[in-house]
Amino acid sequence: MNVLLENVDLFLNGFGNTIKLFLISGVLCLILGVILAMMRVSPVPVFRAFGTVYVTVVRNTPLTLVFFFFAFAFPLLEIIDRNDYDFFIAAVIALTLYTAAFVCEVVRSGINTVAVGQIEASRALGLTFGQLLSSVVLPQATRSVVPPMVSTMVALLKNTTIAAGFSVAEAGAIRDSLSEDGYNVMTGLLWVAFFFVVLVVPLTLLQRSLEKRWSVAR
Template identity: 75%
Template sequence: MDVLFDNLDLYGPGFLTTLELFGLSAVGSLILGTILAMLRVSPVPVFRAAGTTYVTLFRNTPLTLVFFFFAFAYPLLKVVEISFFMAAVVALTLYTSAFICEVVRSGINTVPVGQAEASRALGLTFGQTLGSVVLPQATRSVVPPLVSTLIALLKNTTIAAGFSVVEAGAIQAYLSERGYDVFVGMLWVALIFVILVIPLTLLQRSLEKRWSVAR
């Protein structure tokens, strides 16, 4: 307990930054991932190709390399200067959105084709069909894998510690500098991560129960 209470000035700001990284990246990933999923099921070949290229590229690129690009290569482009924190948000968003895309696309594929055909017969456009008919039904089936992807995102935020972002992953280095037992300190980090994951798991179970009743 001494390791935790003597270093609350590390754990508090560190996990606050972790939550900020997670929150911004989760919102960005859900939005971009959904857009990519729409591209991948689009009837326009160019859009499908663009979505497939993006997903293939980022799903097969290690997250560390994405961080390396925004930490070292992006500044050389001299486009728009961003902080290390925002660079971490962008890297996490771009990487995670590829996985969100596949989760949403798998949900779209579970919706019977007849639903889309009936919508088109009623005169709805492709966008209206997706937004009003397909996606609401698809969302019900993608909750478990979607939450699992968000949990992975939460844990992936620790990579930002290696790129000058002071969050939970950086606590180990500071504990070592202060002479505290790093092993005990990291056990506390692991326990806090477990506590942070619990609300996501409870949300998943709650949504599954609610939507299973609705079906």
Template identity: 70%
Template sequence: MDVLFDNLDLYGPGFLTTVELFALAAVGSLIWGTILAMLRVSPVPVFRAAATTYVTLFRNTPLTLLFFFFAFAFPLLKIVSISFFAAAVTALILYTAAFVCEVLRSGINTVPVGQAEAGRALGLTFGQILGTVVLPQAGRTVVPPMVSTMIALLKNTTVAAGFSVVEAGAIQSYLSERGYNVFVGMLWVALFFIILVIPMTLLQRSLEKRWSVAR
């Protein structure tokens, strides 16, 4: 307990930054990933090709390289000046959105084709069919993999520690400098991450139960 209470000035700001990184990146990746999924199933070949290229590129690019680019290479372009925190959020959004896109696309593929055909018969546009017919049904089927993607995003925030963003992943180095037991300190970090993951798991189970009844 001494390791925790003697270093609350590390754990408090560190996990607050972790939560901020996760919240911003989660919202951004869900929005951008949904747009990419719509482009992936678009009837326009150019849109499909662009989205497919994006997903292939970012899914196969190590997250650390994205952090390196936005933290060190992007500022050299002198387009706009961004902080390390903003660079970390941007990298996490662009990386996670590719996985969100594929999760949503798999859900879209589970919706019977007749649903979209019925929408077209009613005179709905492609966007209206996706927004009011397909995506609501697809969303129910992708809750478990989407929550898993968000949990992976939460853990990926620790990569930011290597790029001057003081969050949970940076606690280890500070504990070492202060001479505290790093192993015990990291056990507290692991416990806090478990505490952060539990609400998402409970939300997943709640949504699965509610929507299974609705179906």
């Protein structure tokens, strides 16, 4: 307990930044992922091609390389002043762009579960592609994507630790700080693992609650 009690500020700051990274990146990757999924099922060939290329490239690129690009290569483009470059924002962008590819595939798999007959009936009624997705497809697809989507969000939460290697003081950086101060690093890592479990549990409970509610609704 001494490792925790004597470093409360360190743990609060680290997990505070972890939660910020997770929440901001989570919202942004959900929005981008849904847009990409819509592009992948779009009747416009250019949109489908862009969505396919994006997902293929990003999913097969290690997240560490994505972080490296935004931490070191992107500043060299001199799009923004290096003095104003914020590594936290860079971490948010890297996590968002990477996770959005997985969100896209989860949503697309949910879209594919909707019966073809319903889609054809909607088209026969004269619904546009946007109306078809928003009124018929996505509401039904949402029910089937909850389990894999929660798993994707859990992976995002754990992936935030990579930001520690790129000057972002979050939970992944706690080990280095404890080591510098001479504390037992193994004990510190056990506390970090424990708090990650605490963060994951609410997501799991939310998943079970939604599955139970929507299964009854069906």
